[in-house]
Amino acid sequence: MFVLFQTVINTGKHYSFRKILNAPLPSCKCLLNRNISDAPKKFITFDEVVAQRRAEAQRSLVVQVNSESSFNELYGYCSRYASINGIHHYKNNGGEHFMLIEFASEDNLKDILRSCGSHHKDLDVMALQSPFLWFRAVANKKEKFTVPETQLINKDGTLPVNEDTLFEQLSHCKTVSDQIQVLYEHTMLNDLGVRLRYMVARQLETIMESLYANMAVRPFGSSVNGFGKMGCDLDLVLTNELTQEMTDPNKRLVYQEKKCEGGRSPWQRHMELMGELIELRVPGATRVQRILNARVPIVKYAHELSGVDCDLCYSNMSGVYMSELLWLYGSLDPRVRPLTFVIRRWAQTVGLTNPHPGRWITNFPLTLMVLFFLQQKTKDGFVLPPLKFMSKIATKDDIRIAEDYVNCTFVRDLNRLPPESYGQSQSNLQTLLLQFFEFYSQFDFQDKAISINEGAPVRKPNNLPLYIVNPIEQALNVSRNVSFEECERLKMEVRNAAWQLESCTEGDRTDDWGLLGLIEKRTTRGLKKLLRVGNSHRLVSVKDLFNEEDTSDKRLSKKSDKESAKVAQTVKVEKKEQKIKFKNTTIANEVYRIRRDKIV
Template sequence: MSVIFQTVKLCLNRKSYNTSYCKYLFFRNQSDTAKKFITFDEIVAQRKAEARRSLVVQVNSESSFSELYGYCSKYATINDVHHYKNSNDEHFMLIEFNTEDNMKEVLNACSAHQKDIDVMAVKSPFLWFRAAPGEKQKFAASNKTLAITNGTAQVEDDVLFEELFNCETVSQQIQLLYDRTKLNDMDIRLRYMVARQLEVVTNSLYANISIQPFGSSVNGFGKMGCDLDLVLTNTVTQEMMEPSRRLVFQERKYEGGRSPWQRHMELVASLLELRIPGASRVTRILNARVPIVKFSHEISDLECDLCYNNMSGVYMSELLWQLAFRLLLDRAGKEDIRITEENLNCTFLRDLNKLPPDSYGQCDDDLQTLLYNFFEFYAQFNFQEKAISINEGVALRKPNGQPLYIVNPLEPALNVSRNVSYEECERLKTEVRNAAWHLESILDGKKTEDWGLLGLLERRSTRDLKKLLRVGNTHRLVSVKDLFADDGTPEESNSKLQKIVKTDKEIEESVKEMREEVKEVKEPKERRLKFKNTQVAKEVYRIRRNKFL
């Protein structure tokens, strides 16, 4: 749901599809006319530079800050120190130095390896701060404090829902939800640090290796705790192929039936298992169209997907990041040309400062209206015959019979939603209709327990229960033809309707059966399922009740 709210940031749900900026949720406000747009490449370069001059150090607690700061500041200038905890309740501090050379000086002067016969020494930007031998060292007093404490902590459901309830309007709820759940500075820094860690280790094997986050981590749609998508590239630049240089590196030519990139990703997976501190649960998915290695990074608490040379994913992230314009394709210049290894054309305007002022403006609608229009539009959308195209801004005729067709902005011949089933598409249509009705019902201004966004959101504590209690939705999907006789007359409609629609008594009996079923659920075998509190119990009842209606 938060992804839908963040689409408002990019004005994907624009009134009449005209080109405009939303006056909320965007870094450039109406009063900022003198400022320039920041390009995607500039932001990526800035984050990469931060990662190159940073270290992540495991410490005993946040009270270790003074000692760690004093120890490292003797050797280099420190910009800031950020504190966070992982799910194991371990404490870490991300130290950003003034320059990359400062960071290297600290590593050379301060770092050491532990002697362990089962461990092969490795250099990495992830370290730990051990206790000082002998007497505790004393450092000069400093007025420096932590830039942030517990920087990756997510807001509790109860706190968030109470704040949402206390908002005056749905627009305020949308803004609050976005502010509370979006990726913050600490989370973004950690994602680039993980990429940097992999880059440092793989650089010893390959020339000109680069590992870069893409997807929701960088395109503006990410939320706290989302997965980290990484792409590994091994580009031979024009400078590396300079014909005037007579000494050329000997290289090993590939021989064999399998794709060389599958073999290389298999090697990278082994490196993750053997050489990357914090990497665990490594899974190889090498036979896919884009080979992927999945792993967990326990130090940063991130689930990661690493692929090779999938630059279309990076360019898609860039396109989504600045997708407020449909003019990006038409106004691209020579400097904007990007062609992937698979000859995919990813050319579009990168520098938004080149757009004429009359090509964009502020949207007059508030966030509540934009969200309602979004749900209303798709509640009436003809999914059976039409395809969704964010490039064209209008519905297109579907080229095949797939349930849901969303045109890939960079590869128009592909459907990005081809894995969606008919049942899931029907569920989507039902949910957007319900959401539109819900938002329309609160226009009278009365506040109830589920007013505004509260009626559209679910608590994290109930998501696993939904999976446990989920049953098929097909019995809720009634076709009109089922209510009529074969010749089209409504003679048998009453009997068929009675078979489909449950009476109140049947619903009560079904709910009673559901309660008995829940009682019998055992996890483990000797322990019965217990609810944490009455709120969870009510949520279980509501979920199952809705399934039976």
Template sequence: MSLLPRLYSGISHFNFVGSTEAVSTKFAFLFSRWRKRLKGGIQLTTVAGKHGGKLSIPDKISAETVAREDVLPETVKTGFLKFDEMISERREQARRSLVVQVQSEASCLELREYIENISPVNCMFHYKLKENHFVLVEFKDNCLQEILLNWCHVSDKSTVPVASPVVWFKAAQAGRKRSGQEITSIEDSKVIRVSPPPSYETILNLTSQIQRVSPLMETLHACTKLDELGTRLRFFTARQVELAMSGLFPHCAVLPFGSSVNGFGKSGSDLDLIFRHDLSQHETSMGNSNRSLRLVYQTKTSLGGPRPLTQRQMELMADLLQVLMPGCSGVKRILQARVPIVKYSNDFTGLDCDLSMSNMTGLYMSELLFLYSQLDPMSKLLICFVKTWAAACLLTNPSPGRWITNFMLIMLCIHYLQSLKRLPPLDVMVKAAGPEDERVTDDINCTFARDLSRLNWNSSCPSLPPSKILKGFFEYYMNYDFGAYCVSITTEARLTKPDYSPLYIVNPLERSLNVSKNVSGEELEKLKMALRNAAWVLESGDLPVNSLLTRLGQNSNPLPPLLQTGFFSSPIPHASSVEGEPAF
């Protein structure tokens, strides 16, 4: 069965009531849902349009139900969605996708008619970056290569004639009539219009009206989570690089990892990419191919070792991005880091990208976190809130240094949920692994059960609302003995610290490494104080719950802490600067 119904789990984009209007204390926003799929496209209906432009969500909505809205529908039948299946289906979508720059939103009408004459269209998304309008087109058939070769051309002979899946839809010739059925409105074109993420002020104004913790957590997650278009654009960005390299490496793959695919992503975050020369060899090593191949490619060898070779290849890829790839700008080479990366921006998808070649542990860590998000969807609400709270308290910082990172916060949240018996320790998943789950990269064993339906583990925790879980999180770590014990998601037992680091968080895949080795004693004390303050706010009720996001850690800067830290817009520090920490 195709995974497409799962992936169309709903595009949620929100048009919030302006600050000049009276906002309901229960929070009001426009909530758009899929209504039905039509032949040749998808049509959206705005539920809020039937309620005078506002839609209030009742306080009594089950928090578990709200958290499960992110779970793909097919998982109800099959149990859980596999990470590899999700990646495979998203890559197939990207192979059939084309980004078209148009003059305005009105051009979408004519584009739809023109594109349908070339090949049937599955869906189209209109989005805007600054003053430029773009449409992401997904065709029903895998015909993109034929379209690029036969239906696209280079208008300026002074430019490099690159055949890229990003094109411009030029205006029709004067006096030329459009053929086919006339389209008179944007609704008739069946183009999905996606609004940009809400601004800082909108989110702060909205959350300031909420008096209860559970609705606050739900609203914050709904405002900031990665939506359908954001996910598609990330895989499309990876596909653009993959196409450029496929001449030399026909079996290559550029795979997103980190927050883009681990289930805890947010809109506006960076895109982490890993380039694999030959994905078929990777699949063969996992036992997915039994063919006996006797013809072997002639290749070049390097006498300088794997790291100098990787650095040289990354430098060549940086030149390719900078000189030949349309839309790629701001290319920076960071080749001396523990994990060499190339940073660049994609102007057509609005993403800041980090491209690497030797960080498969980051991909497997993303898979592990994805599985945890499947096991307990409530973890998404908790992690989203904790990361926002930590930024408001100035515990995290966009620049690498002695501060706590978002990946460390995710580890703290998962460890806490394991203490509640909501999530299994990693050792349970390792014991349930079969031969098909074996993964080893750079002598690091990344084997654990990928099919959660085979996992012999059931949550013994009673159903709890998000507010109880959040309060328990602050109280748990407020009383945690960081001086004597590690924080580990690998086992149920509390492990003693092997060294005198202020904070010791075990890397789940490289268990001899401390992902929080960079955290100073001063920053740990700040964390403890922030935990006590947050627990007091929730216990006493003397301050509004929104003070967890706007008042803790506030200094003389008149801007709210969320704006001081730039949480919603600044990139997360790249983990290559922290020993043993994957890129999240």
């Protein structure tokens, strides 16, 4: 259930960071204040969520169809063999149509798989079973099916929201808090996106389960930690951990096993094998790349049937536990994820983050910066507890040791957290966003490091420009790649964002009011300001600026036929010679988009 915040914003002529922060608490539909006497909130564990998603994938199929109109025929055909829970529709990057079908049980899925037809005999392929199928058209007259008992759950379920549509919705929000919540709800990874990512993991398990004992392919990263957005990449880890039952010394019959030989590490050789199998045996896998000399060897590939880019590694459980930690923090308070989303979007807009690796900050350190800020104690309390507190109350059931003996022990059941240990701040999203910018505009990056383990600044162990402690492997700096110039630009941008946010929430509403002034590209925002006439806040029509046909017609109507012909010929020559020139293609594209969408 989403929480919407409605705030009352005071207006004034003078700007100061403290004006909004020190204002009395605005009226809200839902206050997030927690008292010690309140009934504890019921949380579900990360393992329960993963088990639920894996169970959904084990009783689901992805079927390629002709279009969304194939729903009735596909439902009628599959309902002959099994009970159907629901069907989702989406299109991949190539515009092909697919439907994800969830059946009532795994036995129903097996019945469907037994009814699948044979492979083409005239194609040079090796037969295999996979949860990705296609719905073949009938050769003769089409069969008649009964009307489905259910409707298609969604159409184009993985299609990201249109940017112009999103900005229009944000402009109609009453408060900045509402804008942040709307941005989060429209850009977060939805249910179908998560289902598809678990289906990709299930496909690898089905194909490779005969190669490893107790094999599992687990998604981790943004796909499962609750901070993923639509279209995010899929990180996968292949594990084949031996259970205590499998290593029981009382069992006298033991499997013969193959030892890894050669100069390279076993992980590199395993990932080299995985790359070959994915390239040869996984339907939909293309553009396979093997990156074997990295600290964690991975295989990158694109999955065309789901439209997802994948990174597969071997036995990297520390990444899974990091995803679990972020998921727990995001579940503690409903403001954590929306605030993180808007800060990530702001960083992308001002160019602090980049889709390609380099000397700039990435989304993961930014997320840790948000969590660290929410751990700070203010006059009205704090939002999140430090990691050391969550590790302190952990029990023996919470003990997790990853590869290289990395300790990943912290409380897994959030219901054991005392109510007074989190969610004490009553600040709404707008106030938290402004406080975030103000906090880091005054933070001592030169001498202090950011650590969510301590929940307070710690002394930097070296002179790197930006130091953010890895919560799992505390000897590592997750921002060690950030250059001095990028760190200075980060400090400058948070100061600018604080002023921008406060100035955009005061006075009359304009096109860059509230959140729009932070997340809209500067080229678009600057062009709109240039097209305004004086202080009227009206935008001059592009037609009025560059098209003189209407005014010319009015002049022609007042002249004689002879004079009109001369004027028309002159205007025609001037238009032919005069061409609109823009500074660059970006501004030109924005002008054409504004003209097309009738923004001005």
